[in-house]
Amino acid sequence: MxxxxxxxxxxxxxxxxxxxxxxxxxxxxxxxxxxxVRLRAFITVDAERALAAARRLEDEAGRGRWRGAxxxxxxAFKDLCxxxxxxxxxxxxxxxxxxxxQDCTAATRxxxxxxxxxxxxxxxxxxxxxxxxxxxxxxxxxxxxxxxxTGGSSSGSGVAVAAGLALGAIGTDTGGSIRLPAAACGITxxxxxxxxxxxxxxMPLSWxxxxxxxxxxxxxxxxxxxxxxxxxxxxxATAGSHPVxxxxxxxxAPVRGLRVGVPQNFFFQGLDxxxxxxxxxxxxxxxxxxxxxxEIRLPxxxxxxxxxxxxxxxxxxxxxxxxxxxxxxxxxxFTRARLExxxxxxxxxxxxxxxxxxxxxxxxxxxxWSEVDVLAVPVIPEPAPPLRAALExxxxxxxxxxxxxxxxxxxxxxxxxxxxxxxxxxxxxGLPLAFQLVGRPFDEATVLRLGHAYQRATDWHTREPDLG
Amino acid sequence: MSENKxxxxxxANLLGVIERLxxxxxxxxxxxxxxxxxEDGAPDAGRVAPGAGSPR
Numbered sequence: 020m021x022x023x024x025x026x027x028x029x030x031x032x033x034x035x036x037x038x039x040x041x042x043x044x045x046x047x048x049x050x051x052x053x054x055x056v057r058l059r060a061f062i063t064v065d066a067e068r069a070l071a072a073a074r075r076l077e078d079e080a081g082r083g084r085w086r087g088a089x090x091x092x093x094x095a096f097k098d099l100c101x102x103x104x105x106x107x108x109x110x111x112x113x114x115x116x117x118x119x120x121q122d123c124t125a126a127t128r129x130x131x132x133x134x135x136x137x138x139x140x141x142x143x144x145x146x147x148x149x150x151x152x153x154x155x156x157x158x159x160x161x162x163x164x165x166x167x168x169t170g171g172s173s174s175g176s177g178v179a180v181a182a183g184l185a186l187g188a189i190g191t192d193t194g195g196s197i198r199l200p201a202a203a204c205g206i207t208x209x210x211x212x213x214x215x216x217x218x219x220x221x222m223p224l225s226w227x228x229x230x231x232x233x234x235x236x237x238x239x240x241x242x243x244x245x246x247x248x249x250x251x252x253x254x255x256a257t258a259g260s261h262p263v264x265x266x267x268x269x270x271x272a273p274v275r276g277l278r279v280g281v282p283q284n285f286f287f288q289g290l291d292x293x294x295x296x297x298x299x300x301x302x303x304x305x306x307x308x309x310x311x312x313x314e315i316r317l318p319x320x321x322x323x324x325x326x327x328x329x330x331x332x333x334x335x336x337x338x339x340x341x342x343x344x345x346x347x348x349x350x351x352x353f354t355r356a357r358l359e360x361x362x363x364x365x366x367x368x369x370x371x372x373x374x375x376x377x378x379x380x381x382x383x384x385x386x387x388w389s390e391v392d393v394l395a396v397p398v399i400p401e402p403a404p405p406l407r408a409a410l411e412x413x414x415x416x417x418x419x420x421x422x423x424x425x426x427x428x429x430x431x432x433x434x435x436x437x438x439x440x441x442x443x444x445x446x447x448x449g450l451p452l453a454f455q456l457v458g459r460p461f462d463e464a465t466v467l468r469l470g471h472a473y474q475r476a477t478d479w480h481t482r483e484p485d486l487g
Numbered sequence: 488m489s490e491n492k493x494x495x496x497x498x499a500n501l502l503g504v505i506e507r508l509x510x511x512x513x514x515x516x517x518x519x520x521x522x523x524x525x526e527d528g529a530p531d532a533g534r535v536a537p538g539a540g541s542p543r
Binding site: 212213214227257259261262322325326328329332356359360363364365368370371372373374375376377378380381383384388414415418419435459460461462465 | 493494497498500501502504505508509512516517518519520521522523524525526527528529530531
């Protein structure tokens, strides 16, 4: 079995009988055992139950019973998804930091489609932090250069997929936490529309900005996962009843004529030169596959960043006040400072921010989606920085550095728009470059379709890190 | 700048943004309009179909 197959390829091989669910599970568990001491993608490996599940699925396949499109596919979940029988640390020192009445809906839906859970994945403490460090469980390591950041907060999800330890992973994204590690680790990650995937059973950080979504090697893999994860959920009132598209079938529609907007303002300002070249190269490829590319001026994204940040700070402090009050010494200084900031936000300003967010979302729809179908923008301002450099210096420098690293993703959390991060090259130092495609609300089908067309025309997503 | 002063400056900046923008919010502009904005902006909300080449 190849070390870096796509989820779709393995699912097809299992269906054809050329490889069995147990073989696939063993292959990935062997890789975890061999490589994860160094990479630190997992917080909990659930090998025994994974193999038991794979045996059941193998037996069912032998009797012609198929659970779904992910039958026998090994995946893993960010360690803020509650799964009975496994601890949910949320990246903190406390093994059972978060519990829920029901298992995480998104994870349950993947398992119902036949996926096998290998375990729970590393993340930054309480899903705060854009770079992927974790003082309690060990810093996740970038498979492309282990001394560099992975991006966060879904650091383990990015690493596990990039290193071929799992074929897909659940990440969460409150300010970029799916797209940042996807970009830094050279994989594909989708933050769906707000409400597209249920948040039930996942630790909340900011109920207004939290999104769950798939991380995998390709847009097709993400489409397969999203099709299983999406849809309304009685356990989450914000999970919208908007119809779920067949995201996989929709990939085959033509992209010719799609209008792709490239912002003139904000997104390319201060961007690393290699990153800019990579993103502009990706835009040229989109034009080559038939998209109409046009420049566009966006409503000020920095205002969106500020409003989204204020809402997130306020809600996260309310949600996690208990640990801050009772056990502050257990928290990393960065996390503690972020939570303390939220305590200082007056209710008046929080509520005005929510009202402004609604206004800005409406304005964005009116001004942007009347002109283009998709936006193409960078995800991270530079290739993944060295971990040591990211963590050094006084706390205020660390905070400012993390804010800069997520400044290109946060606007789309505030707007609730679907955004797909795709690899688009490598720096001279061998670190992944990435861009994101952003679409209309509930139009994941279009960003996935264009991403799929891009990946048909390029091979960045097929590159493999040298892990020895 | 010390940690405390940095945090205070960051908070003051965020509150300043609200102060600057919230003044002309109308009474009808409630937070719930965010969900409506998402629904209204969806491609099947009767506006523009993706790739349909709508008027520029």
